[in-house]
Amino acid sequence: QVQLQESGPGLVKPSQTLSLTCTVSGGSISSGDYYWSWIRQPPGKGLEWIGYIYYSGSTYYNPSLKSRVTISVDTSKNQFSLKLSSVTAADTAVYYCARDNLGYCSSTSCLPGEFDPWGQGTLVTVSS
């Protein structure tokens, strides 16, 4: 069964770049049947989708974060990564990676679907 595990620094200074990696085990990120997403949850608050990547490298980001987000994939390591630039205290959150089942598909592309499974999450605090 597929498992995901986030890794990266738990403390980032304001204005710097947050960098996290998600390692996928028990399945190949290159299967082509899924998107691979990042989702975050500020302490005590709700869930916010950040963006996804397909094994080919195509991405889609939440417009609310698009200017600061980069998601990349390393199929040789079965990993995908998140970079969030110019962070502030508002970016303090638990960051989750998740497999994204493809949703509605047209002839050219698929929307993201539901998320399953999720990694355990990693808390990133933005503070000087």
Add this chain to the structure above:
Amino acid sequence: AIRMTQSPSSFSASTGDRVTITCRASQGISSYLAWYQQKPGKAPKLLIYAASTLQSGVPSRFSGSGSGTDFTLTISCLQSEDFATYYCQQYYSYPPVFGPGTKVDIK
């Protein structure tokens, strides 16, 4: 972006109760809706997708219904392990959006 609301935001219930949580979308989303359960300190867990399809391994006391803008999650007989926060999520259009959550705690 589509906005999701949930009601109630929280409530107390007893083991054995039948409970219903409502999720509403700001525009029609067909059946592109998922439900998740989250316990403190844990990642969300997928319960239901396509509005009413039970995820493999999820107990049958959980059920989902609805289409368009109004959806419900029902737990037919609340168990101790069901006390948690529940989120709905639309995936009809970009970006995927979650509801604000409904916390179910012990009466």
